[in-house]
Amino acid sequence: MAGVLQQNRSLYVYNDFLKEVISKIKYRGDAELVKGFYPVMRSKLKGISGDTILVPIPLSNERHYERRFNQADIIARGFNRDVHNLLERNAHEEKQSKKNRLERMKKKDNPFIVIDNNSIRGHSVLLIDDVYTTGSTLRYAAKVLIEAGAISVSSITLGR
Amino acid sequence: MRFVSYFLNDRLIVAPETLVENLDFTPVPFGELPQIEPQLLNSSFKYDEKLQQVLYGKMLLFDELQLPLKTIQEHFENGFVMYNQGVIKTKYGWQCKRCGNEKYHLFASFSCFRCKSENCVYCRNCIMMVRVSVCSPLLSWIGPDVKHKSDHQLMWRGELSAGQQIASDCFVEQVGNSGELLIWAVCGAGKTEVLFHGIEKALKMGLRVCIATPRTDVVLELAPRIKEAFPNTLIVSYYGGSKERETPAQLVISTTHQLYRFKQAFNLMIVDEVDAFPYSYDKTLQHAVSGSVRNDALRLYLSATPSGKMKKQVTQNKLPCVKIPIRFHGFPLPEPKMVWSGEWKKRLERGKLPPAFLKWIKSQVVSERRAMIFVPSVSIIEKVTELIRGHVEVIVDFVHAEDPLRKDKVARFRQGDIQLLVTTTILERGVTVPFLDVVIFGADHEVFSESALVQMAGRAGRSKDDHNGQVLFFHYGKSLSMLNAIKHIRHMNEEAGF
Ligand SMILES: [Zn+2]
Ligand SMILES: [Zn+2]
Numbered sequence: 001m002a003g004v005l006q007q008n009r010s011l012y013v014y015n016d017f018l019k020e021v022i023s024k025i026k027y028r029g030d031a032e033l034v035k036g037f038y039p040v041m042r043s044k045l046k047g048i049s050g051d052t053i054l055v056p057i058p059l060s061n062e063r064h065y066e067r068r069f070n071q072a073d074i075i076a077r078g079f080n081r082d083v084h085n086l087l088e089r090n091a092h093e094e095k096q097s098k099k100n101r102l103e104r105m106k107k108k109d110n111p112f113i114v115i116d117n118n119s120i121r122g123h124s125v126l127l128i129d130d131v132y133t134t135g136s137t138l139r140y141a142a143k144v145l146i147e148a149g150a151i152s153v154s155s156i157t158l159g160r
Numbered sequence: 161m162r163f164v165s166y167f168l169n170d171r172l173i174v175a176p177e178t179l180v181e182n183l184d185f186t187p188v189p190f191g192e193l194p195q196i197e198p199q200l201l202n203s204s205f206k207y208d209e210k211l212q213q214v215l216y217g218k219m220l221l222f223d224e225l226q227l228p229l230k231t232i233q234e235h236f237e238n239g240f241v242m243y244n245q246g247v248i249k250t251k252y253g254w255q256c257k258r259c260g261n262e263k264y265h266l267f268a269s270f271s272c273f274r275c276k277s278e279n280c281v282y283c284r285n286c287i288m289m290v291r292v293s294v295c296s297p298l299l300s301w302i303g304p305d306v307k308h309k310s311d312h313q314l315m316w317r318g319e320l321s322a323g324q325q326i327a328s329d330c331f332v333e334q335v336g337n338s339g340e341l342l343i344w345a346v347c348g349a350g351k352t353e354v355l356f357h358g359i360e361k362a363l364k365m366g367l368r369v370c371i372a373t374p375r376t377d378v379v380l381e382l383a384p385r386i387k388e389a390f391p392n393t394l395i396v397s398y399y400g401g402s403k404e405r406e407t408p409a410q411l412v413i414s415t416t417h418q419l420y421r422f423k424q425a426f427n428l429m430i431v432d433e434v435d436a437f438p439y440s441y442d443k444t445l446q447h448a449v450s451g452s453v454r455n456d457a458l459r460l461y462l463s464a465t466p467s468g469k470m471k472k473q474v475t476q477n478k479l480p481c482v483k484i485p486i487r488f489h490g491f492p493l494p495e496p497k498m499v500w501s502g503e504w505k506k507r508l509e510r511g512k513l514p515p516a517f518l519k520w521i522k523s524q525v526v527s528e529r530r531a532m533i534f535v536p537s538v539s540i541i542e543k544v545t546e547l548i549r550g551h552v553e554v555i556v557d558f559v560h561a562e563d564p565l566r567k568d569k570v571a572r573f574r575q576g577d578i579q580l581l582v583t584t585t586i587l588e589r590g591v592t593v594p595f596l597d598v599v600i601f602g603a604d605h606e607v608f609s610e611s612a613l614v615q616m617a618g619r620a621g622r623s624k625d626d627h628n629g630q631v632l633f634f635h636y637g638k639s640l641s642m643l644n645a646i647k648h649i650r651h652m653n654e655e656a657g658f
């Protein structure tokens with residue numbers, strides 16, 4: 001799977017301060033706090049071509065219902081470009097997490113599926129998420145997008 | 161959430177969209193439903209007692225109840241639960257029905273997965289207690305009342321001082337009536353004991369009682385004392401992170417913030433430190449108190465330093481008041497002494513302490529007594545501490561509101577491991593340590609109000625064995641607050657007959 005993700009950019013180091021802000025956004029639900037990052041985000045996007053499609057990393061339906069918004073989606077809106085929710089979590093994902101480690105390593109199932117291949121084909125995609133930890137989430141997402149015909153996939157996160 | 165609405169036997173019924181299979185109904189966000197009326201009570205319906213106990217006297221969100229949506233909906237349809245709006249549109253903006261917030265800048269919106277609205281408006285003022293938005297109903301219990309048992313017994317066998325007795329009698333007499341009463345008790349009067357007999361009477365009458373205080377520390381300190389005094393009574397404490405919330409209690413000890421969760425619940429509301437920040441400054445907290453009591457409730461206020469507004473109400477006979485001007489141990493309040501210390505700010509900038517202050521520090525170390533040194537701002541706290549350390553051998557430390565080791569340091573100070581504790585006004589109330597002197601460094605600074613100075617002075621001389629603690633105001637020019645604070649203390653001592 002190496003190489004499917006061209007590049008990741010992170011705006012901030014994931015330090016205690018950012019950790020606290022992100023947890024206030026995600027767990028308390030204070031979506032408004034994302035807006036504090038918007039000015040910096042906009043300046044970071046200047047070098048990225050206008051044809052690139054912005055795709056946030058989705059939440060599972062259960063998580064999305066519970067939280068009522070997807071933080072990645074709200075972050076993506078800050079770039080002042082159209083946001084395309086073209087990825088979805090695989091419905092079997094919850095069961096996957098119960099499998100043991102070896103089974104998970106072997107698994108072919110990607111946690112993501114592309115909703116509409118036609119919108120992806122021939123485009124560059126910029127994935128958006130809140131935090132980059134191991135990068136595996138972003139690489140899984142990049143993989144399905146490349147398979148759906150994306151020219152290249154890179155990513156941007158608030159923290160790393 | 162989205163709801164559908166339809167008419168059944170001429171009555172409007174609403175239901176969460178996920179519970180209705182009929183696709184002819186168009187779901188709308190909760191806030192866009194027509195006016196909801198409570199359903200008629202179906203007395204043959206077997207209601208869930210657990211739900212009754214959790215929800216009775218409160219306003220909670222679906223997400224705060226561990227019950228299936230369907231169960232709650234059945235209680236609504238049978239007239240046991242009411243769906244109330246969480247955030248409503250007003251003429252000029254929005255209003256939060258939980259905390260009363262109406263400030264425009266304390267509302268925001270987000271693209272909401274549950275109601276599918278791009279702009280689901282939510283309240284940021286009370287966000288620390290599960291977000292409430294336009295599409296989240298606040299549930300209340302409209303079924304039968306919870307019946308409390310009645311074998312309450314006061315097990316406290318201590319004796320009241322003469323001053324405490326007068327206040328206690330006055331309180332007992334008022335229990336059962338509606339209205340207000342202020343107990344104006346000097347720092348160290350022993351106000352908790354004053355509450356016991358009145359609370360006992362209220363509990364025996366079957367009334368629901370709440371003691372509210374602005375600070376979590378006080379809830380934690382008060383709860384075991386009250387539980388010990390009333391061992392047969394169900395008592396629950398509410399503060400950010402408390403775990404007992406599902407127990408139906410007749411006696412609740414709560415931070416003023418947590419009162420947002422209650423609606424029309426209490427017959428007797430005791431508000432401790434009614435003048436304390438942030439309660440007196442925050443309108444929505446006052447709303448929380450009014451919202452949590454019944455219309456005919458008795459409100460008892462406790463304070464050592466009532467606000468000017470309250471004092472005025474007392475002199476105009478609009479607010480009944482009983483004073484306890486004398487401390488529990490019967491000795492007068494230590495009167496603060498003013499000590500000129502020159503331009504303390506400038507000296508500090510040059511890395512020096514005022515000579516008068518330095519002289520005191522040295523004598524304090526020799527006396528082996530503890531001291532709290534109050535400073536006007538957190539920005540100078542480390543510097544003052546460092547400078548003191550440069551002159552003495554004993555353990556000196558500092559503490560402020562954001563200090564992660566706050567609890568630990570206060571405990572070490574109490575045990576005597578720290579002899580000199582430099583602090584901001586966070587320790588002006590509540591902390592009781594024997595053999596203590598109190599010093600205010602820069603007492604002329606504008607952050608020190610009359611009541612803050614009285615409270616800080618009130619830390620000294622609280623125990624019988626050490627009733628004569630020292631209180632010093634180090635200053636660069638007497639402020640009005642300093643003079644008023646001294647006058648206030650003198651006046652209380654005079655009233656006590658000294
Ligand atoms: Zn609110
Ligand atoms: Zn909504």
